[in-house]
Amino acid sequence: MQIPVFVSAPTHLNPSQEIVRARIVTLLEEFGFEPRALSRTDYPLDYPLRxxxxxxxxxxxxxxxxxxxxxxxxxxxxxxTSMEQTLSEPRLFPSPWNQLEAGILFGMRRPLLIFREDGITGGIFDVGVTDVFVHRMPDSDPSMGDPQELRNVVLRWQVRVRNLYYAFD
Known part of the structure; x- marks a missing residue:
């Protein structure tokens, strides 16, 4: 029996981003999770947020x-405002759905595992916003960095997920 977990990721990714997404989804499946998400084909006519x-x-x-x-x-x-500032370098933004989906799941008290590409900030991606540590997005080349690091991050998170799952059994 796989444990369902929600995966918030944009529908359209560049090839490098897709490699990382697939790598994370594969790792989730190896840990016995069933990745779930709202896809474009699931969009109801009126209320995708529902x-x-x-x-x-x-x-x-x-x-x-x-x-x-x-x-x-x-x-x-x-x-x-008194904090007005002209941008001196490019500013990167994630999908607004990341914020909405994270908010819904946080409100439901589901354990969150958050990754962000370098340069992504704001909302759920700001350090210290929740009791969740925001992790740097893994590299698309698994040989870069510590290959065990990603597994360790998922391993720590999965304990909280399993505790919640088995508490409902």
Missing amino acids: EVAVIARSCFGAVILGFEQFRSLNGVSKLG
Whole structure:
């Protein structure tokens, strides 16, 4: 029996991002998890957010993959406030669905495992926002870095997921 977990990731990824997503999904499956997500074909006509909540209710944990989906090369942050700032370098943004899906699952008290690409910040990807550690996205080349590091991160998270799952048994 596989334990269902929600995976929040953009539908459209570049080849390098897709390799990382597939690597994480494969690892989840090796640990006995069934990755679940709202796909484009699942979108109801009116309320995709409601469908996310329906899927999330049957999941016992969540993996949030903060891949870059939009890049702003210039702009002004916090326009018209005392904190106004002209951007001096590109700003990277994840899918807004990462924020929505993470919020739903956090509200349901599901254990979160959060990864973000370098340069992704804001909301759920800010350090110290939740009691969850935000991890750097693994490299698309598994030979880069410590190959055991990703397994160890998932191993620590899966204990909380299994505790929640077996508490319902």
